[in-house]
Structure formats: structure tokens, C-alpha cells
Amino acid sequence: GENVEQHPSTLSVQEGDSAVIKCTYSDSASNYFPWYKQELGKRPQLIIDIRSNVGEKKDQRIAVTLNKTAKHFSLHITETQPEDSAVYFCAASLSIAGGYQKVTFGTGTKLQVIP
């Protein structure tokens, strides 16, 4: 089955600096890669996603890149702010029979933005 590895597990940056979180996946058939932000005790919220036919996607201070050949994708947050502090999860999603998407999550990165 799919295996998703996420690094680093914790990341501390100064406010205003950039943060990069990296994930690798094992199944080349995965075709959808969402990123979720989860604040303490709250539900995961989708912040950005990318499909396998796209190499890069940007939304204001957040961007995601995908390298299908190397089977890795990354989340980039620029000009970090204290409210960016949270746990971030990557995921790889695979289409299987019946329209079902099997989603495998990474283990999460705890990002701390230091004011």
C-alpha cells in the first residue's frame, strides 16, 4: 500500500522567515496531494492541494510543489506569522474502484513561528 513520509517532525522559524515541509510517497499512481493545517484540539483544515498533472500551485503565502518522478512534494510558507503555528499534514490520495479515493496521511509537522 501507499506509504507517506513527512519531514521534519518539528520546525521552528522566526517570524517573517520561510518554512518548508517535505513529503515523499511510494505509489506512483497517487494523483492528488492535499495539505492540512490542524490547530491544537481542532479539526484538520485543507489549506492547499495539488493534482498529479500540475507541478506547482500557489495561494498567497502558501505554495506546493510536486515532483512526480522523484515522488515527493513540498509545502512552502513564506513570510511566516505566529498564526501559522500549527501541525501540518501532507497526504497522498489514490483513485481506486468505484470512485473511491484512498488517502494516506503523513505523520505531521509541528510548526512553531517565533515572534
Add this chain to the structure above:
Amino acid sequence: DGGITQSPKYLFRKEGQNVTLSCEQNLNHDAMYWYRQDPGQGLRLIYYSQIVNDFQKGDIAEGYSVSREKKESFPLTVTSAQKNPTAFYLCATRLLAGGRYEQFFGPGTRLTVL
């Protein structure tokens, strides 16, 4: 997200008891999922359902059961056979039509076994 409700928010269970976690949605989404989240780990899939009266086991289904009698509802029962049930449980939904892949999560239920 506001269209998915989970209850209760906190649940305490004695060993040997079965408990049922509720998940209701008014988004008219077809698919519903249950995930378990443990500290330092990602979300692990317990069960999923794409249509009423049908559901499939996920990666860690042992000790859990579900039903899907209505499109809006997907309750999860944690049975006494689940050896380590203390965790944060998240319900999610997805609209299957239109080629959309996004999952939306409920607020979660924190289960603690005493």
C-alpha cells in the same frame, strides 16, 4: 466544515464497554470516513462508506463497527475488542461528483478509556 457535526466532544469509557460516536452531515456528500488520530501520528483510516447501506474496512478496522442507514449519518461503535481506544476520532466527508477530491472534517471526538 460547519455542516459536519460530531458528538459528544469528549467521551469517557470504562474498560469493557462499547461506545458509539456520532457523525452527522448536511452537506449532501456521498462518502463518509472515520479516522483515528494518535499523538505524533497521522490520521489512520478506520472505515469508509460511499453509499447508504455499504461500507468498507480501512487500515485499522479491528475492534470497530459502523453503519450507514442514512446518507447523513455514519456512527462509529468502539467495541470492547479494541485494545487501545483512547484517541481523537475524526469523521470526514467527500462529495464524489464533479471530480472533486477534497475531504472535509468534523470537529472530532476525544475518547478516553478509564
